[in-house]
Amino acid sequence: MKAGRTLLVGLALTLSHDAWAATPMSYLRTFGPAGYPVTRLGWGLGIISVSVVVIVGLLLLGGIFRRRGPRRLSDPNALAVRRDAGGMAWIYIGVGISSLVLIGAMIWTLVVTAVVAHPSSRPALTVQVSASQWWWALRYDTEQPSRTFTSANEIHIPVGQPVRFEVTSTDVIHSFWVPKLGGKIDVIPGQTNVTWLQADQPGVYRGQCAVFCGTEHARMALQVIAQSPADFRAWQESQLADAPRPATPEQQHGTRVFQSHCAACHTIRGSNAGGLVGPDLSHLMSRRTLAAGVLSNTPGNLAGWIVHPQSVKPGSRMPDQTLSGPQLAALMAYLQTLH
Numbered sequence: 001m002k003a004g005r006t007l008l009v010g011l012a013l014t015l016s017h018d019a020w021a022a023t024p025m026s027y028l029r030t031f032g033p034a035g036y037p038v039t040r041l042g043w044g045l046g047i048i049s050v051s052v053v054v055i056v057g058l059l060l061l062g063g064i065f066r067r068r069g070p071r072r073l074s075d076p077n078a079l080a081v082r083r084d085a086g087g088m089a090w091i092y093i094g095v096g097i098s099s100l101v102l103i104g105a106m107i108w109t110l111v112v113t114a115v116v117a118h119p120s121s122r123p124a125l126t127v128q129v130s131a132s133q134w135w136w137a138l139r140y141d142t143e144q145p146s147r148t149f150t151s152a153n154e155i156h157i158p159v160g161q162p163v164r165f166e167v168t169s170t171d172v173i174h175s176f177w178v179p180k181l182g183g184k185i186d187v188i189p190g191q192t193n194v195t196w197l198q199a200d201q202p203g204v205y206r207g208q209c210a211v212f213c214g215t216e217h218a219r220m221a222l223q224v225i226a227q228s229p230a231d232f233r234a235w236q237e238s239q240l241a242d243a244p245r246p247a248t249p250e251q252q253h254g255t256r257v258f259q260s261h262c263a264a265c266h267t268i269r270g271s272n273a274g275g276l277v278g279p280d281l282s283h284l285m286s287r288r289t290l291a292a293g294v295l296s297n298t299p300g301n302l303a304g305w306i307v308h309p310q311s312v313k314p315g316s317r318m319p320d321q322t323l324s325g326p327q328l329a330a331l332m333a334y335l336q337t338l339h
């Protein structure tokens with residue numbers, strides 16, 4: 001009785017909203033049309049598979065424990081060979097039912113594959129995702145080239161609208177996966193693969209590189225931030241703007257430190273920094289996380305990352321930086337203006 005109640009409470013917790021929120025990589029419940037049919041298929045095939053195991057198990061137990069009549073052998077040394085009539089029917093029925101279920105599952109799978117291949121309406125927005133060890137570069141394309149901009153690791157999308165993703169890699173094979181929104185797609189150097197996602201509820205959906213891509217593979221996360229169309233447009237406008245110019249002498253000192261230490265690898269639009277090795281930092285402060293989801297974006301974490309990225313993400317393509325105290329303070333003052 002007690003065990004049953006514990007099981008029920010466990011199940012209720014598993015299905016509760018908080019529990020779903022606490023499992024950011026769960027694919028058992030999805031939040032957009034690129035995921036719904038796949039989730040239903042997953043549950044359906046899971047239930048069919050478990051049912052097959054249970055039915056076969058029960059039949060096996062029945063076969064083992066079925067009472068047989070007493071042996072009547074005239075010669076006690078003779079082999080107990082009996083011609084059992086009727087057993088073949090089980091084989092015919094069993095094979096027949098299994099074949100029907102397997103053919104049904106195959107047709108269902110093919111239909112789901114076809115349904116999720118394309119969104120029901122043409123996506124208004126395309127995000128080009130370029131994966132590198134171990135972060136994601138983003139480029140937002142619209143029909144007006146003047147409204148194209150770049151960012152990193154955090155993908156904002158408008159709720160309720162399909163968004164097209166064109167994914168490629170600059171180095172090794174990665175895999176782009178946002179479990180709560182839809183299936184994963186391989187990210188292959190020299191090739192552009194296309195997929196789409198749509199979020200039906202506002203929220204933050206965690207994604208992850210899903211194929212081993214080197215030492216920091218596990219720390220190559222991304223976030224999809226689904227916003228109301230109005231909030232998304234506001235965010236888009238803020239990203240389109242160039243970074244603000246440094247206003248105070250300390251911030252100006254920070255720009256110079258950035259030019260000498262960081263600009264070869266990082267871009268800040270509106271300044272002379274145009275490096276492409278690392279993430280675009282034009283609106284760094286508008287991001288929730290640093291280094292592909294590894295740290296939350298607080299001043300302490302930012303300073304720690306800048307000075308010692310190799311202790312946070314060993315092997316990362318950003319080398320540790322040797323900066324004096326005043327240089328770091330000036331750099332921090334400048335970076336914190338990048339909203």
Ligand code: HEC
Binds near residue numbers: 292
């Ligand atoms: C040799 C190239 C290189 C140099 C020099 C460099 N970085 Fe980086 N930086 C990178 C790369 C690559 C990443 C991505 C690391 C990752 O997430 O794995 C990165 C990530 C970052 C991030 C995290 C951005 C985000 O949105 O996640 C910040 C902030 C940053 N660098 C600041 C700086 C500053 C400030 C300097 C100069 C003091 C600097 N970097 C120098 C290559 C460089």
